[in-house]
Amino acid sequence: MVLRLRERADLWSLLMPPTIWALHFLFCYLVAAVTCARLGGVTLTKPNPGASFASLESFQPWVIGGTAVALALIAISAWQAWRHSGFGLEDPPHDAATPEDRQRFLGYATLLLSALSFVSVIFIALPAFLILDCR
Amino acid sequence: MSETDHKTRREAQEERLNKVWASKPGWRYWSAVNNTEVGVWYTVTSFAFFLFAGVLALLMRAQLAVPENDLLSPGLYNQAFTLHGTAMMFLFAVPIFEAVSILMLPTMLGARDLPFPRLSAFGYWCFLIGGVFVCGSIFFNAAPDAGWFMYPPLTTDPKLTGIGADIWLLGLSFIEVASIAAAVELIVGVLKCRPPGMRINMMPLYCWYVLIVGGMILFAFPPLIAGDILFELERLADWPFFDPARGGDPLLWQHLFWIFGHPEVYVVFLPSIALMAMIIPTFAGRPIVGYSWIVLAAVGTGFLSFGLWVHHMFTTGLPAISLGFFSAASEAVAIPTGVQIFVFLATMLAGRVRMSLPMLFASGSLAIFVIGGLTGVMVAIAPFDWQAHDSYFVVAHLHYVLIGGMLMPLFAGAYYYMPLATGKKLSDRLGRWVFWLMFAGFNIAFLPMHFTGLRGMPRRVFTYPGDIGLDWLNLVSTVGAYIFAAGVVLFTWDCVFGIRRRKNTGANPWEGGTMEWISPLPAPDYGIRSVPEVSSRYPLWDQPELAREVAEGRWYLADAEEGKRETLVTSVLDGKPLQCLRVPGNSFMPMICAILIGTSFIGTAFHFYWSSLVVGLAGVFGIMVWLWHGTAMIPETDSKDIGRGMRLPLYVSGTQSVGWWAMFITMFGDMTAFASLVFGYFYxxxxxxxxxxxxxxxxxxxxxxxxxxxxxxxxxxxxxxxxxxxxxxxxxxxxxxxxxxxxxxxxxxxxxxxxxxxxxxxxxxxxxxxxxxxxxxxxxxxxxxxxxxxxxxxxxxxxxxxxxxxxxxxxxxxxxxxxxxxxxxxxxxxxxxxxxxxxxx
CATH class of the missing domain: 1.20.120.80 (Cytochrome c oxidase, subunit III, four-helix bundle)
Incomplete structure (x- = not known):
């Protein structure tokens, strides 16, 4: 529904970039949480020192891969939005009661969302390069 | 036709419309389902809960005014702060959004009503019953007392908590159902009930926010319902979901609670910002600068807000890498939030601002909110949060955010939209007093809390020892809280008594540009006189003849010949007319169903399982009776002329029908709850x-x-x-x-x-x-x-x-x-x- 290229902009294409962000976020969080939990993280049922030094190095390639895919998808979404918005030749506010302006508005808003999602994906990926074990 | 004939015909039409949309007299008034009545009840009720929760806050501040105070017992203090948080969030902040939207949305969309008026009424009665049940418990010394987030294992032991936790879980689950019902209603309303020609690029910004917030409710509230189910099963049947000794984990509750709880902050914040997005263009006298940027901000915040929940759990011992992701997302959300504020500032700079009371509240709220936002960026950094967690610093932060981001804009909205609801303005002179009392009182109360927090005062303590540097800061906070309360009391007095003495304002008192100001004030029960074709974001500014044409009934649905309540359904993207929707009229069924189902929830809290089951089944049967008489009604003819030669079908099914959309959206929420249970399994x-x-x-x-x-x-x-x-x-x-x-x-x-x-x-x-x-x-x-x-x-x-x-x-x-x-x-x-x-x- 959301991850699809289309000729005409609609509400689904508007939601595409932030949805990719959300999937990337979930991916990073779940992979990291599961890695740390399964590699002998903190168990709640038995006494333990409370910290796990399990290394996260094996986890980094996953984040790199996931982030690359997410950024590529957002770039595709941005390119599509650029096309919908009229290749930057049409200035906002896109407020006329015409199908063209509706299309341009949706394209422009999607383009802005792509930029936000792009930056946010990078934000989310950063901790994986700064924190190297499960402490 | 002569001018007199025209006039006679118009008067006959108005009479028919009035008759069809009128509420019944006497006690049958309470069977009303029209958005104008339900919206007002909803608003007044949630404001009453706000006052109630405010009184609890004042009691707490009185208790904390001096060290070693014994005004409130520790037990009562626990109940007071739990109920204060619970009522403010569940019974005021979220419901007031639904209330205001039910009241206002149809006017902004030039619609006669929302597509499911009886559902709104049902939601209201659920809210009232659940709210009174939860709040009333404190008068029996039985209120929940473990904090508004009910962390286990403190709360899972029935001996430790008494019945309070059950009241919280069941009462609020019941209200959450009402919230989801309202979300369904509002999403379908925004997508399908716009006036002809109002394309998606022309919707009032308020509608964008309602759409996003409705979607957020569908993803945020069901995890809490799933959590409530697990929690209640542990309390009532000893299923050990949160008991580590038997394979459970108390942290699972924290996850489910905050997957709800953090987006909820934005669920209450965005609708208030939406009010600002309506107010600021009016007083700047120009269209909003950067409409698309507001859409970016609303959608972006809506999504990012789901990546923040663990920042409430920074001190639970999760691996640093997990904290890192949530910290990053918490910083990222500052971007779209900031964008909105800059859009408002740019609009004010580009226009010529007329200073007025709503603008005063709007500017005050920006100032407060920015401070709350900055401390938010501070506590989003995990190491800082480890120091400030559970201290008064966090209390200060969250109140700056909620009062700056939610309450003050809401007051701005109240001053702005009061003429729409009552036909009269609130007092300008008293309003200035209200603002300055609230603004000054708020800062006097909450600014010192940053320092009490940094000096080490923990949250949720009923008292503190003297001479450790907390005495005078707390006293100042208490004084501020009472000054703030004086502002609220003055406002309430003006709303209830002062306003009666004032004159009617006439149409469009603020010279706004959006559709809600098109009708004469006070607006008749049927709302808009005829539904026009819109061709601008600010039709009242750009289409000068529109108001007259609408008032003369020259547009669509100017009549109610068949004596039925009707409104228009249009297409999602382009606002093309698709259907003339017959909406059901006044009925006691929503109230009866809410009473039956509410009774079954309340009975369960008191362990009357079998009687609750019977009453609950009666409620389900009641809903079926209601559906039987009020939905999918077969019209007397296939289509009807809605004016200007346009014929529209009266009955459509499948993906075109609003009922199908409502089912789809409801089931989306249902799937979220299910996904939360599956999450529990994999957790x-x-x-x-x-x-x-x-x-x-x-x-x-x-x-x-x-x-x-x-x-x-x-x-x-x-x-x-x-x-x-x-x-x-x-x-x-x-x-x-x-x-x-x-x-x-x-x-x-x-x-x-x-x-x-x-x-x-x-x-x-x-x-x-x-x-x-x-x-x-x-x-x-x-x-x-x-x-x-x-x-x-x-x-x-x-x-x-x-x-x-x-x-x-x-x-x-x-x-x-x-x-x-x-x-x-x-x-x-x-x-x-x-x-x-x-x-x-």
Whole structure:
């Protein structure tokens, strides 16, 4: 529904970039949480020192891969939005009661969302390069 | 036709419209379902809960004014702060958004009403009953007392908490159902009930926010409902979901609570910002600068707000890498939030600002909110949060955010929109007093809390020792809180008494540009006189003749010849007229159903299980009666002329109908709750080295293969039979429809039975281990959906036998088949999870 290229902009294409962000976020969080939990993280049922030094190095390639895919998808979404918005030749506010302006508005808003999602994906990926074990 | 004839005709039309939309006199007034009545009740009730929660806050501040105070007992203090937070969030902040939206949205959209007025009324009565139940408990010394987030294990022990936790869980679950109902109503309203020509690029910004917030409610509230189910099962039946000794984990509750709780902050913040997005262009005298940027901000915040929940759990010992992700997202959300503020500033700079009371509140709120936002960026940094967590610094931060971001804009909105609701303005002179009392009082109360917090004062303590540097800061806070309260009291006085003495304002008192100001004030019950074609974001500024034409009834639906309540349904993107929708009129059924279902929730809290079940079933039956008489009504003719020669159908089904959309959206929320339960299952998987735990035979426990597989097969059969039922109905065979419905129901019940037999025969004891419990919960959830599906099938069968469901009039069967798609997916997922995980282990 959301991850699809289309000729005409609609509400689904508007939601595409932030949805990719959300999937990337979930991916990073779940992979990291599961890695740390399964590699002998903190168990709640038995006494333990409370910290796990399990290394996260094996986890980094996953984040790199996931982030690359997410950024590529957002770039595709941005390119599509650029096309919908009229290749930057049409200035906002896109407020006329015409199908063209509706299309341009949706394209422009999607383009802005792509930029936000792009930056946010990078934000989310950063901790994986700064924190190297499960402490 | 002469001018007099025109006038006579118009007056006759107005009389008919008035008659159709009027509320009944006397006690039957309370059967009203029209948005103008329900919206006002909703607003007044949630404001009353705000005052109640405010009084609790004042009691707490009085207790904390001096060290070693004994005004409130520790127990009562615990109840006061728990109920203060609970009522402010669940009974004021979220409901007031729904209230204001129900009241205002139709006027902004030039619609007569929202598509499901009785659902709004039902939501209101649920809210009232649940709210009174939860708040009333404090008068019996039985209120919840463990904080508004109810962390286990403090709260899972019934001996420790008494009945308070049950009241919280059941009362609020009941209200959450009402919130989801309102979200469905508002989303469908924004998408399908706009005036002709109002394309998606021309919607008032308020509508964008409502759309986003409605979507957020669908993803945020169901996880809490799922959490409530697990929690209540632990308290009432000893299923150990949060008990580490038996494989549970208290952190799972924190996850489910904050997956709800953090987006909820934005659920209350965005609608208030939406009010600012309506107010600022009016007083800047120009369209908003950067409409698309506001859409970016609303959508972006809506999404990012779901990546923040763990920042409430920074000190729980999660791995730093997890904290890192949530810290990053918490910083990222500052970007779209900041964008909105810059858009408002740019609009004010680009226009010529007329200073007025609403603008005063709007600017005050920006100032307060920015401070709250900055401390937010501070506590989003995990190491800082470790120091400030659970201290008064956080209390200061959250109040700056909520009062700056939610309450002050709401007051701005109240001053701005009061003429729309009552036809009169609030006092300008008193309003300035209100503002300065609130603004000054707020800062005097909460600014010192930053310092009390940094000096080490923890939250939720009923007193503190003297001479450790907290005395005078607390005293100042208390004085500020009372000054703030004086502002609120003055405002309330003006709303209740002062306003009666003031004159009517006439139409469009603020010279706004959006549709809500098009009608004369006070607006008649039917709302807009005729539904125009809109061709601008600010039609009152850009289409100067529009108001006159609308008032003269020259546009669509200017009449109600058939004596039915009608509104227009248009297409999602382009606002093309699709249908003239007949909406149901006044009825006591929503109130009766809410009372029955509310009673069953309340009865469960007091452990009257069987009577609760009976009353609950009566409520379900009541809902069916309501649906029978109020939905999918067969019109006397296929289509009608709505004016200007436009003919629209009166009955559409399938993806075109609003009912189908409502079912789709509701089931989306339902799937979120289900996904949260599945999340619970896999959460246990991650924390246990051996999962599922081993049984007596040394093999992983599980419900086995045979019975779940059989359940799945039967479910597939039931699902297929529903598709067949729809196909037979479309082919014109009523017998085929009925036979398919009956066979589907038999298969579904057999599937549900096999589903529950599976864990039973495998000897899974839900009280033994969280694993057994979560398997039971997943299977019970699915079986319950199948039983619900069977009820819907019975309803369709009855409709078919009564001649209300035919090949031409097929809304019911199409919507029920849609339900079955979701039930089928739920069943497939459940069976796959509960059988495959033990196999793989």
């Amino acid at each position: 246990y998987w991650t924390i246990h080295q051996q999962f599922p735990p081993l049984g007596l035979d040394g093999l992983p426990r599980g419900p086995g293969l045979v019975w779940p597989a059989l359940a799945l097969l039967l479910l597939a059969g039931a699902w297929g039979a529903m598709l067949l039922a729809r196909a037979r109905n479309s082919a014109g065979s009523a017998t085929g429809l009925r036979l398919s419905l009956v066979s589907s129901a038999v298969l579904a019940l057999a599937s549900a039975a096999a589903m529950l037999w599976a864990p039973w025969q495998a000897g899974l004891q839900p009280t033994d281990h969280a694993y057994d419990g979560i398997v039971w919960v997943l299977l019970l959830w699915t079986a319950l959906h199948l039983v619900l599906g069977v009820l819907m099938q019975a309803y369709c069968l009855a409709r078919s036998l009564a001649g209300k469901l035919t090949t031409r009039w097929d809304i019911d069967i199409r919507n029920v088949v849609l339900f079955w798609h979701f039930a089928g997916i739920t069943g497939l997922t459940t069976i796959a999870v509960v059988t495959l995980v033990p196999l793989l282990a």
